Amino acid sequence: MIELYTHPMSPCAQKVRIVLAEKRLPWTARPVDLPRKQNLEPWYLKLNKLGVVPTLVDDGLPVIESSIICEYLEDAYPAVRLRPADPHASAAMRFWMKQVDGKLHPACGTLQWPLVMRPGLLAMPESEQRRLLELIVERERRERQKRLLEHGIDAPDVVNAVRTYQQIIADMETALGAHPWIVGAEFTLADCALAPYFQTLLQFGWTALYARCPRVADWYERVQARPSYISGVAAEFPEPVRADLRHKGAEAWPKIARHLETA
Numbered sequence: 001m002i003e004l005y006t007h008p009m010s011p012c013a014q015k016v017r018i019v020l021a022e023k024r025l026p027w028t029a030r031p032v033d034l035p036r037k038q039n040l041e042p043w044y045l046k047l048n049k050l051g052v053v054p055t056l057v058d059d060g061l062p063v064i065e066s067s068i069i070c071e072y073l074e075d076a077y078p079a080v081r082l083r084p085a086d087p088h089a090s091a092a093m094r095f096w097m098k099q100v101d102g103k104l105h106p107a108c109g110t111l112q113w114p115l116v117m118r119p120g121l122l123a124m125p126e127s128e129q130r131r132l133l134e135l136i137v138e139r140e141r142r143e144r145q146k147r148l149l150e151h152g153i154d155a156p157d158v159v160n161a162v163r164t165y166q167q168i169i170a171d172m173e174t175a176l177g178a179h180p181w182i183v184g185a186e187f188t189l190a191d192c193a194l195a196p197y198f199q200t201l202l203q204f205g206w207t208a209l210y211a212r213c214p215r216v217a218d219w220y221e222r223v224q225a226r227p228s229y230i231s232g233v234a235a236e237f238p239e240p241v242r243a244d245l246r247h248k249g250a251e252a253w254p255k256i257a258r259h260l261e262t263a
């Protein structure tokens with residue numbers, strides 16, 4: 001039995017949900033209340049010592065870190081292949097996954113957290129806000145959330161986050177000039193890893209970030225049409241949630257747009 005500790009808005013959890021759907025694996029959702037920082041409660045830290053979602057539990061054993069979870073699923077359930085057999089293509093796939101984990105994910109967190117997580121925290125007494133933030137395991141994440149709590153979308157981190165998105169989208173545009181999917185003719189874990197970060201742009205109405213990259217726009221159209229994206233990502237966003245996110249995104253857009261590199 002496969003269980004996934006997940007949250008609808010988490011791009012890392014979305015990535016795993018896409019892989020589970022591509023592989024047509026049945027699984028049970030274990031929702032984690034991120035706005036209330038349930039991820040930092042002792043019972044969850046026993047499953048995931050970094051205190052983040054997702055966590056996959058397969059046959060009672062936890063696997064953590066979304067890219068490692070994807071590779072675990074690839075090894076444990078190889079009937080549907082999402083890793084290229086060719087070693088060079090496989091290395092290229094892992095390069096993209098590393099870009100996502102190391103660069104795109106923190107950038108996405110910087111842009112999304114002030115809009116979707118900050119309001120809940122601000123509604124709590126200040127002493128509780130401070131207590132919860134001090135529980136965050138990873139120092140870099142803790143310090144970033146402190147800045148984002150204080151400054152919101154005006155935090156100094158935002159300019160870098162926007163530029164990182166732009167750089168990775170430009171790199172994708174180049175890669176997609178050579179083949180239909182990110183590392184070749186086949187849809188791989190690299191496509192699964194990148195896709196959720198475009199959900200973030202879509203939900204906030206920030207599609208201008210890739211409007212000048214027609215191959216990326218076409219890639220994302222094809223990703224969105226896949227049953228794995230429909231069930232693993234889109235289905236988690238009912239219309240009232242979408243409307244709220246569009247509204248929040250529109251409000252924040254001028255502060256995002258001013259950081260866009262136009263050259």
Ligand SMILES: N[C@@H](CCC(=O)N[C@@H](CS)C(=O)NCC(=O)O)C(=O)O
Pocket residue numbers: 009010011012013034037039051052053054064065066067101136141
């Ligand atoms: N490197 C981790 C990152 C996971 C991560 O950042 N998860 C976020 C949601 S997307 C989270 O749980 N945040 C909780 C928090 O910041 O308190 C992975 O790939 O699984």
